Amino acid sequence: MTLILNIGATVFAATDNDLSTIKLTENSILMKIDDEVGILTVDETARSAKFTVEVGGEVDGYFNIDKVNNTIYSSYTGKTILIPEFESNIVVRPQAVGDIVDTTVTKITYADICDLVTEITDNLALAAIIAGLVAYGMGVTLAAGAILTFIGLIPGAWGEIRDGIEGGSASHGIKVVVDTVEIQKHQGGKIVKGYKYEVSSVSLY
Numbered sequence: 001m002t003l004i005l006n007i008g009a010t011v012f013a014a015t016d017n018d019l020s021t022i023k024l025t026e027n028s029i030l031m032k033i034d035d036e037v038g039i040l041t042v043d044e045t046a047r048s049a050k051f052t053v054e055v056g057g058e059v060d061g062y063f064n065i066d067k068v069n070n071t072i073y074s075s076y077t078g079k080t081i082l083i084p085e086f087e088s089n090i091v092v093r094p095q096a097v098g099d100i101v102d103t104t105v106t107k108i109t110y111a112d113i114c115d116l117v118t119e120i121t122d123n124l125a126l127a128a129i130i131a132g133l134v135a136y137g138m139g140v141t142l143a144a145g146a147i148l149t150f151i152g153l154i155p156g157a158w159g160e161i162r163d164g165i166e167g168g169s170a171s172h173g174i175k176v177v178v179d180t181v182e183i184q185k186h187q188g189g190k191i192v193k194g195y196k197y198e199v200s201s202v203s204l205y
Contacts (some may be wrong), residue, residue, distance in 0.1 A: 019127060033123040033158065046098045051132045053125050058113050063116065063124055063132050074116040074123060081115050083136060100179045101195065109173035110164035117165065123158050160204055163164050177201045
């Protein structure tokens with residue numbers, strides 16, 4: 001099976017507190033939130049995934065996911081925590097080429113994030129850790145980078161997310177709905193079946 005990663009890209013917009021993204025390479029995304037601009041790079045192996053945020057050409061900080069021990073380290077707080085089991089539901093749809101095969105709903109509480117960022121952590125780092133946690137919950141990495149664009153569409157999201165993290169609520173957080181779409185790709189004279197991820201919605205609950 002060929003896994004085709006679909007990372008959304010938008011043109012930078014002038015709207016305050018919105019997140020705009022542009023895909024640079026297969027493992028890096030240019031991000032802009034208000035007046036903050038930086039690059040999110042993901043380096044992944046079978047055993048780990050590192051999300052690095054660069055601002056002004058220098059490393060601002062990073063999050064390192066250990067897939068073997070199910071932990072994540074934050075350079076912003078210096079803490080290593082066990083990755084919580086997110087509430088995730090998969091709804092299987094009738095399978096047909098070009099149709100949605102299944103839908104995954106992942107919920108991340110503010111309590112899940114509060115040990116990984118600080119009150120002064122910038123919004124770019126906050127976006128990176130949200131992407132990393134959603135990706136890990138889905139069992140993928142780069143595909144979840146698409147959520148970055150959609151988070152920017154939630155009115156007032158960043159302020160509300162920061163308030164929620166500060167309160168450490170275990171009852172509220174971020175809800176991400178991702179569809180898996182089956183597609184066909186011509187390769188070497190053959191038709192290869194594959195899948196791509198499409199984020200249908202991101203909301204706060």
